[in-house]
Amino acid sequence: MVLGTQDSSGIEQSFLWGYFVFLNRDEEADLKGENGEARRISMRVLARLGESLGADKLIPITSAHVVESSYQIACDAGMDLLEKLANLGAKCSVLTTSDPAAIDLENWRELKVSDEYARKQLRLAELLNRLNVVPTFNCTPYADVNVPKFGDNVAWSESNAVVYVNSVYGARTNRYPAFVDLFAAIIGKVPNFGLHLTENRRGRVLVKLDVQDFGDSDSPVLGTYLGLEMGEKIPVLTGFPRNVSATQLKGIGAAGAAAGALAMYHIEGLTPEARTRAEAFQGDKPEETMTVDRTVLARVREKMCTVAGGKVDIVGLGCPHASVFEIGEIVRLLNGRRVKKGIECWVCTSRLSKGLADKMGYSDKLSAAGVRLVCDTCCNDAPMKNWKFKLMATNSGKFARYAPVNVGSDVVFGSTKQCIDAAVKGEFPT
Numbered sequence: 001m002v003l004g005t006q007d008s009s010g011i012e013q014s015f016l017w018g019y020f021v022f023l024n025r026d027e028e029a030d031l032k033g034e035n036g037e038a039r040r041i042s043m044r045v046l047a048r049l050g051e052s053l054g055a056d057k058l059i060p061i062t063s064a065h066v067v068e069s070s071y072q073i074a075c076d077a078g079m080d081l082l083e084k085l086a087n088l089g090a091k092c093s094v095l096t097t098s099d100p101a102a103i104d105l106e107n108w109r110e111l112k113v114s115d116e117y118a119r120k121q122l123r124l125a126e127l128l129n130r131l132n133v134v135p136t137f138n139c140t141p142y143a144d145v146n147v148p149k150f151g152d153n154v155a156w157s158e159s160n161a162v163v164y165v166n167s168v169y170g171a172r173t174n175r176y177p178a179f180v181d182l183f184a185a186i187i188g189k190v191p192n193f194g195l196h197l198t199e200n201r202r203g204r205v206l207v208k209l210d211v212q213d214f215g216d217s218d219s220p221v222l223g224t225y226l227g228l229e230m231g232e233k234i235p236v237l238t239g240f241p242r243n244v245s246a247t248q249l250k251g252i253g254a255a256g257a258a259a260g261a262l263a264m265y266h267i268e269g270l271t272p273e274a275r276t277r278a279e280a281f282q283g284d285k286p287e288e289t290m291t292v293d294r295t296v297l298a299r300v301r302e303k304m305c306t307v308a309g310g311k312v313d314i315v316g317l318g319c320p321h322a323s324v325f326e327i328g329e330i331v332r333l334l335n336g337r338r339v340k341k342g343i344e345c346w347v348c349t350s351r352l353s354k355g356l357a358d359k360m361g362y363s364d365k366l367s368a369a370g371v372r373l374v375c376d377t378c379c380n381d382a383p384m385k386n387w388k389f390k391l392m393a394t395n396s397g398k399f400a401r402y403a404p405v406n407v408g409s410d411v412v413f414g415s416t417k418q419c420i421d422a423a424v425k426g427e428f429p430t
């Protein structure tokens with residue numbers, strides 16, 4: 001190594017410039033700080049990442065989605081970094097949307113959030129604005145604001161969204177960590193590794209679905225199964241119903257990514273890189289074949305619950321964030337009934353979907369029924385422990401996975417109808 005001058009952080013400049021042989025001249029200029037300190041910091045992280053993963057180059061991205069939008073994730077150290085970047089004039093150079101915050105940005109006072117905590121989250125939101133992040137504060141940006149095309153490379157970090165855009169849209173992203181997503185957004189590039197490479201997107205395990213009447217509540221269970229069983233292998237699902245809904249597809253990914261390392265699945269004849277089984281496996285044979293039937297799903301469903309049922313005090317719906325269609329379905333299932341006094345029933349959603357729900361009269365109906373339409377955040381991102389909930393009922397595989405830690409409660413998983421009934425009766429039947 002040739003010793004050279006040191007930059008402000010003590011890193012050998014000549015070492016850096018010479019080492020990242022995969023950088024082109026423009027990227028090297030970023031690394032040398034010729035385009036400003038914010039780009040230098042960002043490029044340094046991307047170059048280090050690329051080097052450690054053996055990337056041959058950086059590739060352009062069309063969008064990013066960042067998770068350090070939640071104070072729960074960013075914490076004070078992350079806020080300091082965001083402030084530093086904002087003060088340096090950093091701007092995202094591609095469409096960049098934000099994952100949920102840690103509070104409902106408008107109605108946080110109703111959710112037992114302290115003034116101090118809210119102040120920090122609101123400040124974080126201001127910093128994101130200065131960085132040019134679109135303030136979506138939701139985890140399903142793929143449904144409206146941030147919709148990648150087939151083959152686009154993107155830098156997304158929210159795990160349910162990563163699975164969705166890889167699998168359903170055929171866009172390409174790894175499960176990026178917090179802040180790497182932002183550095184990629186600032187530079188507009190990522191190292192060429194992992195799921196950006198065609199060969200790493202091939203199916204490896206054939207999963208035969210042998211289930212009649214596959215319903216919405218089966219999706220999170222199947223997703224949990226995939227998360228627990230696949231490791232980092234990409235499954236190819238066969239025998240899947242043709243009329244699968246977007247809600248079901250997002251339910252599989254959210255649960256799979258929460259239960260394990262799932263970042264992508266193929267569905268034979270349905271998802272864009274699996275028009276045929278041969279295409280899904282890229283001409284290879286499956287390394288393994290598994291069958292999922294009702295017995296398997298029942299076993300997994302049992303694992304998703306810490307108790308069989310009982311008196312509930314929180315019903316958590318809207319994970320991933322509920323679409324206006326799902327909100328309408330909850331109104332229909334309530335059918336004029338009210339949530340039992342003393343029970344919290346939260347439907348987590350984006351402010352965009354809430355706006356549509358307002359216009360369709362759903363928000364008023366939910367409010368009259370005692371249901372909270374919680375925006376910008378969710379039962380996993382908000383500080384829930386102040387509530388001292390004992391048992392959550394949920395229709396989400398991801399909430400079910402995280403509730404014992406983040407809510408501090410027991411959890412029971414069920415269909416949306418079972419959860420609504422539990423909210424009305426105050427009890428989930430054992």
Ligand code: F3S
Pocket residue numbers: 100139160254318319320321348377378379380381398399
């Ligand atoms: Fe979204 Fe929160 Fe679930 S971020 S995927 S609603 S845990």
